[in-house]
Amino acid sequence: xxxIADLWGLTxxxxxxxxxxxxxxxxxxxxxxxxxxxRVLQRVLPNTEQWTRWAxxxxxxxxxxxxxxxxxxxxxxxxxxxxxxxxxxARALVxxxxxxxxxxxGEAFVVDVRVLAGLDRHPGTVPLGCVVTFxxxxxxxxxxxxxxxxxxxxxxxxxxxxxxxxEGEAWEVARLIGAAGMQTWLAIGPHLVHTHTLAGGAxxxxxxxxxxxxxxxxxxxxxxxxxxxxxxxxLGKTVWGPYGTIQAVYSFPWSSVxxxxxxxxxxxxxxxxDLPLDLERRGMTxxxxxxxxxxxxxxxxxxxxxxxxxxxxxxxxxPDDAAVLADAEVQxxxxxxxxxxxxxxxxxxxxxxxxxxxxxFAVTVHHKMVGGISLELLTHPxxxxxxxxxxETVEQVVPFREETEANLAATVGMISEGxxxxxxxxxxxxxxxxxxxxxxxxxxxxxxxxxxxxxxLRRLVPFSHLRPSELGASVSG
Ligand SMILES: [Fe+2]
Numbered sequence: 112x113x114x115i116a117d118l119w120g121l122t123x124x125x126x127x128x129x130x131x132x133x134x135x136x137x138x139x140x141x142x143x144x145x146x147x148x149x150r151v152l153q154r155v156l157p158n159t160e161q162w163t164r165w166a167x168x169x170x171x172x173x174x175x176x177x178x179x180x181x182x183x184x185x186x187x188x189x190x191x192x193x194x195x196x197x198x199x200x201a202r203a204l205v206x207x208x209x210x211x212x213x214x215x216x217g218e219a220f221v222v223d224v225r226v227l228a229g230l231d232r233h234p235g236t237v238p239l240g241c242v243v244t245f246x247x248x249x250x251x252x253x254x255x256x257x258x259x260x261x262x263x264x265x266x267x268x269x270x271x272x273x274x275x276x277x278e279g280e281a282w283e284v285a286r287l288i289g290a291a292g293m294q295t296w297l298a299i300g301p302h303l304v305h306t307h308t309l310a311g312g313a314x315x316x317x318x319x320x321x322x323x324x325x326x327x328x329x330x331x332x333x334x335x336x337x338x339x340x341x342x343x344x345x346l347g348k349t350v351w352g353p354y355g356t357i358q359a360v361y362s363f364p365w366s367s368v369x370x371x372x373x374x375x376x377x378x379x380x381x382x383x384x385d386l387p388l389d390l391e392r393r394g395m396t397x398x399x400x401x402x403x404x405x406x407x408x409x410x411x412x413x414x415x416x417x418x419x420x421x422x423x424x425x426x427x428x429x430p431d432d433a434a435v436l437a438d439a440e441v442q443x444x445x446x447x448x449x450x451x452x453x454x455x456x457x458x459x460x461x462x463x464x465x466x467x468x469x470x471x472f473a474v475t476v477h478h479k480m481v482g483g484i485s486l487e488l489l490t491h492p493x494x495x496x497x498x499x500x501x502x503e504t505v506e507q508v509v510p511f512r513e514e515t516e517a518n519l520a521a522t523v524g525m526i527s528e529g530x531x532x533x534x535x536x537x538x539x540x541x542x543x544x545x546x547x548x549x550x551x552x553x554x555x556x557x558x559x560x561x562x563x564x565x566x567x568l569r570r571l572v573p574f575s576h577l578r579p580s581e582l583g584a585s586v587s588g
Pocket of ligand 1: 482
């Protein structure tokens, strides 16, 4: 099947499921597939009869090597100078999947996941609602260096206890709770509900429902919705639901996950994917400009390229606001999108361009941060664990074997079929004028990539995740 035929085949999916409406319980086939997927998790390593069976690190590593060979052993790599150190943890807050959640509070910076508080949990797990606080400190004795590095300050646990570095094993355990809390919320809220469903799902559903295949905006969006409805349908059948993998690998049963889905929906607004406004609201504009926060700095480069592209593309087909208002398909598209998710308006040419830019940014850059990078960092059970049990030592609270399995399943089970942002999409254009704008966008993206490469030569720790060639074009890319 050619790529273009594949793209137009998107409507074959149940739109209600794709839009993320909570109807998953009504899919008996979905339950069966979800149960099968959960069982696969338990088969990654042999002899794992019970999800709660705990094993020593040595035993797990031995079995991992015997089952997966060199590939399995190689997965135990170190993301940043010591995978379970405070420095690596703090680095993950700024350059890892948590980066889009960081907020400035006074002189400190926090990732606040108290949204997880007060919910029923699986037996044998501890509460994960917490506030993780860090600051930026000068990197070394060299007083001329402007470079700053993130350093941990404290973690406030759900019961109000505050733990700080230097408190020995109690701090190590608090750090694991913070890591599990952040990774749980990232997966459910920012990744699956916000980005897959309310950004990608709503965009794809509105586009394939309201815009004809030869509509210029449908052609503009084609790369950014490719594979989305299929991927979200798959999520509905295997990841969500009472037997889905989310409830299997995280602390919360499906009833609590449903509450978290509702909380995530309530949290999303139109600012969230509008990077300049989002940075301002989170107080991260200054840190971006200072070079402390590469997600903001590099994200803005890509944002600007997308914004310029969308504006120029729309100007080919719409000379003014009146032309946008007169396009019945565009107005129907925007109205349907507004029913599904916040953020899009076709009231003026400018607002339409900005709204589309935010949606494209969500499925490319934001998705890479909260989805792609997470998976890359799921390497060490003591780095980003899925859940934490009661106990006083690291060995007691995180089951090394089950975490290894969950990490492997999450990584191997990725859906990837949508294509990359820097693929040649120009054949989708309706005419030479549209094609020229698409090609100019690719030129701009190449320049952005070179700019990021140059920045990385100056950075204490390189951040190459937002190089355009590393980005998917849609949530399934
Ligand atoms: Fe994803």
